Amino acid sequence: TPDFMSISPAEFFYRNRQMAGFGNPSVAVFSAVREMVENALDACEDARRAPVVRVDVHSLSHDRIEVTVADNGAGIPYEHVPEAFGRVLYGSKFATRQRRGTFGLGVSMAVLYGQITTDSPVIVHTRPPASTGRRYEILIDIEKNRPVVESVTDMLRPQEGTTVTVRLKGDLRNRDRIVQYLRLTSVGSPHARLGLTIDGSEVLDIGPATRVLPTPPVVTRPHPRAADLELLRRLVSTRPTTRLRDFLVSSFQQVGRQSVSRFVQFASLSPSRPVGTLSRDELAHLSDALQKYPGFGRPDASSLSPIGQEGFVRAVEQVFSASCVKYGARRPAEWHGNPFIVEGVVATGDSFPSSDVPQLYRFANRVPLLYDAGDDALQRTVKRIDWKRYGLGPDSRFAVFLHLCSTRIPYRAAGKQSVDTVPEIEAETTRLLRSLGRALSRVVERQARARHESRR
Amino acid sequence: TPDFMSISPAEFFYRNRQMAGFGNPSVAVFSAVREMVENALDACEDARRAPVVRVDVHSLSHDRIEVTVADNGAGIPYEHVPEAFGRVLYGSKFATRQRRGTFGLGVSMAVLYGQITTDSPVIVHTRPPASTGRRYEILIDIEKNRPVVESVTDMLRPQEGTTVTVRLKGDLRNRDRIVQYLRLTSVGSPHARLGLTIDGSEVLDIGPATRVLPTPPVVTRPHPRAADLELLRRLVSTRPTTRLRDFLVSSFQQVGRQSVSRFVQFASLSPSRPVGTLSRDELAHLSDALQKYPGFGRPDASSLSPIGQEGFVRAVEQVFSASCVKYGARRPAEWHGNPFIVEGVVATGDSFPSSDVPQLYRFANRVPLLYDAGDDALQRTVKRIDWKRYGLGPDSRFAVFLHLCSTRIPYRAAGKQSVDTVPEIEAETTRLLRSLGRALSRVVERQARARHESRR
Ligand SMILES: Nc1ncnc2c1ncn2[C@@H]1O[C@H](COP(=O)(O)OP(=O)(O)OP(=O)(O)O)[C@@H](O)[C@H]1O
Numbered sequence: 001t002p003d004f005m006s007i008s009p010a011e012f013f014y015r016n017r018q019m020a021g022f023g024n025p026s027v028a029v030f031s032a033v034r035e036m037v038e039n040a041l042d043a044c045e046d047a048r049r050a051p052v053v054r055v056d057v058h059s060l061s062h063d064r065i066e067v068t069v070a071d072n073g074a075g076i077p078y079e080h081v082p083e084a085f086g087r088v089l090y091g092s093k094f095a096t097r098q099r100r101g102t103f104g105l106g107v108s109m110a111v112l113y114g115q116i117t118t119d120s121p122v123i124v125h126t127r128p129p130a131s132t133g134r135r136y137e138i139l140i141d142i143e144k145n146r147p148v149v150e151s152v153t154d155m156l157r158p159q160e161g162t163t164v165t166v167r168l169k170g171d172l173r174n175r176d177r178i179v180q181y182l183r184l185t186s187v188g189s190p191h192a193r194l195g196l197t198i199d200g201s202e203v204l205d206i207g208p209a210t211r212v213l214p215t216p217p218v219v220t221r222p223h224p225r226a227a228d229l230e231l232l233r234r235l236v237s238t239r240p241t242t243r244l245r246d247f248l249v250s251s252f253q254q255v256g257r258q259s260v261s262r263f264v265q266f267a268s269l270s271p272s273r274p275v276g277t278l279s280r281d282e283l284a285h286l287s288d289a290l291q292k293y294p295g296f297g298r299p300d301a302s303s304l305s306p307i308g309q310e311g312f313v314r315a316v317e318q319v320f321s322a323s324c325v326k327y328g329a330r331r332p333a334e335w336h337g338n339p340f341i342v343e344g345v346v347a348t349g350d351s352f353p354s355s356d357v358p359q360l361y362r363f364a365n366r367v368p369l370l371y372d373a374g375d376d377a378l379q380r381t382v383k384r385i386d387w388k389r390y391g392l393g394p395d396s397r398f399a400v401f402l403h404l405c406s407t408r409i410p411y412r413a414a415g416k417q418s419v420d421t422v423p424e425i426e427a428e429t430t431r432l433l434r435s436l437g438r439a440l441s442r443v444v445e446r447q448a449r450a451r452h453e454s455r456r
Numbered sequence: 457t458p459d460f461m462s463i464s465p466a467e468f469f470y471r472n473r474q475m476a477g478f479g480n481p482s483v484a485v486f487s488a489v490r491e492m493v494e495n496a497l498d499a500c501e502d503a504r505r506a507p508v509v510r511v512d513v514h515s516l517s518h519d520r521i522e523v524t525v526a527d528n529g530a531g532i533p534y535e536h537v538p539e540a541f542g543r544v545l546y547g548s549k550f551a552t553r554q555r556r557g558t559f560g561l562g563v564s565m566a567v568l569y570g571q572i573t574t575d576s577p578v579i580v581h582t583r584p585p586a587s588t589g590r591r592y593e594i595l596i597d598i599e600k601n602r603p604v605v606e607s608v609t610d611m612l613r614p615q616e617g618t619t620v621t622v623r624l625k626g627d628l629r630n631r632d633r634i635v636q637y638l639r640l641t642s643v644g645s646p647h648a649r650l651g652l653t654i655d656g657s658e659v660l661d662i663g664p665a666t667r668v669l670p671t672p673p674v675v676t677r678p679h680p681r682a683a684d685l686e687l688l689r690r691l692v693s694t695r696p697t698t699r700l701r702d703f704l705v706s707s708f709q710q711v712g713r714q715s716v717s718r719f720v721q722f723a724s725l726s727p728s729r730p731v732g733t734l735s736r737d738e739l740a741h742l743s744d745a746l747q748k749y750p751g752f753g754r755p756d757a758s759s760l761s762p763i764g765q766e767g768f769v770r771a772v773e774q775v776f777s778a779s780c781v782k783y784g785a786r787r788p789a790e791w792h793g794n795p796f797i798v799e800g801v802v803a804t805g806d807s808f809p810s811s812d813v814p815q816l817y818r819f820a821n822r823v824p825l826l827y828d829a830g831d832d833a834l835q836r837t838v839k840r841i842d843w844k845r846y847g848l849g850p851d852s853r854f855a856v857f858l859h860l861c862s863t864r865i866p867y868r869a870a871g872k873q874s875v876d877t878v879p880e881i882e883a884e885t886t887r888l889l890r891s892l893g894r895a896l897s898r899v900v901e902r903q904a905r906a907r908h909e910s911r912r
């Protein structure tokens with residue numbers, strides 16, 4: 001008879017580490033850097049401080065790398081440090097507001113990979129508020145998905161924040177990607193200062209392009225279109241005696257006294273029913289109706305943190321020595337009830353390759369996506385635009401920087417490098433690209449006229 | 457202070473269901489069918505019977521579908537039924553031999569999706585050996601990742617095997633993909649008979665193309681190149697007093713008395729050390745040496761189940777009314793110590809589009825891959841071949857059927873539709889494609905001569 005068993009999520013990602021970006025030593029070094037930098041930036045925004053993030057990469061041998069990322073963020077509360085690093089699917093970013101992190105997996109994968117390739121524990125030196133600093137060495141028990149704390153020492157850290165060091169098998173063959181990742185990170189987070197040192201020499205010290213800190217995104221109530229049966233069941237179970245009308249107005253955003261009366265008519269449900277008394281069929285019907293009713297407003301965007309025109313344009317111009325033709329941002333929309341905004345910049349400059357299709361730089365929740373463009377929805381949307389009708393030709397040197405931000409990014413895989421196809425997102429992206437294209441065509445015309453003039 | 461928590465793997469895949477192929481209703485219907493058909497075929501091979509698998513798809517309404525898959529497989533032991541369907545990362549296919557299933561996730565995702573869109577439990581009617589049949593209705597408690605058994609009833613099932621029914625939000629806009637999936641499944645599993653009925657009308661009844669049943673793959677010892685530190689640590693912990701030489705010979709395949717003596721010299725380790733006394737540095741060194749030592753043989757292929765020439769060729773010719781130009785198979789190789797074989801067929805026929813690049817049909821562990829070709833390693837390897845040097849032109853009508861089978865497929869995402877880039881796999885695939893290309897060029901020449909003759 002077959003042998004049945006359960007595996008832990010750590011075991012799942014150990015066996016399938018390529019899904020999370022840790023399939024081989026050269027991509028693993030890149031993934032470790034980006035998972036740690038993402039965490040550093042999230043933490044600085046929690047602390048409401050201008051981020052200063054330093055990345056140090058050391059070659060310990062021809063195939064061993066040590067990566068250290070230090071930040072001036074909010075630190076990590078001591079009681080949560082072991083699990084934050086030594087447990088997969090454990091974290092502080094599960095609430096519905098825009099963060100770079102989302103799974104409780106990223107840095108634990110770097111720890112896991114470092115451990116199975118070099119036997120080294122992760123070293124975490126953190127100072128949260130109201131403390132002076134503590135240093136941990138942590139391994140992960142993969143079969144049980146729990147941390148093994150090798151050592152804990154009180155150790156002063158001069159400032160609040162965190163320093164994480166991981167040792168892993170790897171090499172610097174992807175070094176250009178790491179440099180590019182940090183340069184694009186300063187576009188996604190123009191308020192950050194980022195440093196990169198490789199084997200003792202300073203390779204980068206960039207940003208901030210703006211002193212303005214982003215307004216921290218806040219958790220908002222779900223939009224009605226997010227009401228699948230699981231969400232509904234959870235909301236109902238916390239307040240079964242609440243009447244349907246009050247339940248809807250208080251559980252969801254964009255549902256006011258007026259829209260709720262129209263909605264209950266549309267759904268043929270009695271507004272005074274205590275929601276705990278709804279049968280399973282009625283709940284299924286309610287879920288359906290909430291997703292189909294066309295009268296709910298666009299979502300509130302306070303759970304989002306778009307880059308915004310000033311920082312986006314300045315950072316692109318600084319990092320690429322380019323000139324921005326146009327910035328555009330769509331109004332907040334929702335996909336399956338998850339608020340999102342698509343914004344973008346089109347720029348021209350000699351650092352972009354000449355081509356009749358603009359070079360595309362993708363961002364999701366401010367994080368640059370450098371891999372897996374093949375099936376990525378943003379890439380495919382750019383390819384479907386007919387750029388020739390905006391005047392682009394083989395000598396054109398343009399780039400499009402596209403940022404999708406949402407309380408939930410539909411990533412195609414746990415490595416967070418590629419966005420899945422979602423009709424609402426594609427529609428908004430296409431409209432944005434067309435408006436950027438029209439702005440581009442005016443510039444292309446003007447450039448053509450200028451060349452014409454200069455020949456006469 | 458931030459709010460830390462753990463989420464269950466079911467919660468992870470509920471929030472990120474697009475990673476597993478359940479991101480929207482039309483892809484969900486496809487994914488439900490394929491996850492259930494994969495399970496049915498695995499089960500029939502367990503039972504050593506020629507598979508007879510019937511798929512029934514019913515439109516319950518304009519946006520509700522019921523999918524039923526019945527098989528004559530080995531059934532499911534009663535005590536494991538609730539968790540097999542109501543728990544994510546629970547299954548019987550974690551051992552290292554080639555199976556279609558691998559994560560303990562597939563059918564539980566169909567259950568989860570059906571439940572959050574329609575509130576319906578999965579219905580499982582199974583008859584394992586030494587029993588007469590039992591019917592279960594199961595839901596999944598997503599937050600706790602455990603089954604909720606709504607009902608269990610003894611109910612006779614005339615034959616050994618399993619029938620699974622799932623109800624989900626969906627539509628038949630992807631119906632052609634489902635038909636194509638089953639037709640290609642009969643190429644991957646030519647020994648199977650497959651039926652498809654949609655809304656009462658029989659759409660397909662195909663196979664078997666061969667009466668020969670595949671030899672069941674068996675679990676083999678790991679290859680030394682699989683020895684990362686986690687695997688080594690686990691092997692050592694079960695037998696710490698065993699001496700290094702005996703430990704290596706008995707723990708790994710391809711390590712005999714002679715090769716082990718040369719290896720311990722290469723690794724500068726004493727062959728008589730009890731492995732439990734090796735320090736962590738020595739274990740790290742041993743892991744490194746096992747992966748670098750060039751003297752271990754190619755892996756034993758008894759854990760694999762390639763389709764083989766007779767079945768592969770016949771099924772392609774039957775399903776596509778095509779004529780096979782050539783079948784090829786590479787010798788067993790390994791990637792990170794995982795045995796694999798690449799085999800393929802190149803065929804010509806009017807059902808293939810005319811193009812100077814052959815149409816590619818991909819298979820992994822006998823399962824057709826229909827989505828996510830953009831970043832897929834097999835697709836990219838085919839694109840890198842210069843088919844023009846084999847004589848293909850815009851009027852050529854050729855197709856390549858490529859099958860990668862391994863004890864571990866490096867899938868890019870949990871939806872199992874796309875294979876990650878692995879140098880060893882790409883190298884073997886490229887060599888196979890070139891040999892198929894050379895065979896193709898002889899056919900192209902002959903076809904060109906024939907056209908030339910007929911014009912004179
Ligand atoms: N530099 C840091 N400063 C503050 N907190 C951190 C830092 N690094 C990690 N953490 C904490 O550890 C948790 C786990 O990190 P991890 O990267 O594994 O998951 P995540 O960031 O929540 O999601 P994702 O898997 O998408 O990265 C985070 O949620 C955060 O609370």
Ligand SMILES: Nc1ncnc2c1ncn2[C@@H]1O[C@H](COP(=O)(O)OP(=O)(O)OP(=O)(O)O)[C@@H](O)[C@H]1O
Binds near residue numbers: 491558559
């Ligand atoms: N039709 C079936 N006949 C026999 N056993 C089955 C059948 N369907 C499911 N099972 C059992 O249920 C387990 C869980 O199935 P599930 O599809 O979730 O995972 P899996 O097939 O092991 O891996 P994967 O996630 O890759 O599909 C299987 O491992 C198998 O033991």
Ligand SMILES: [Mg+2]
Binds near residue numbers: 039100102105106107
């Ligand atoms: Mg993270």
Ligand SMILES: [Mg+2]
Binds near residue numbers: 494556561562563
């Ligand atoms: Mg399965």
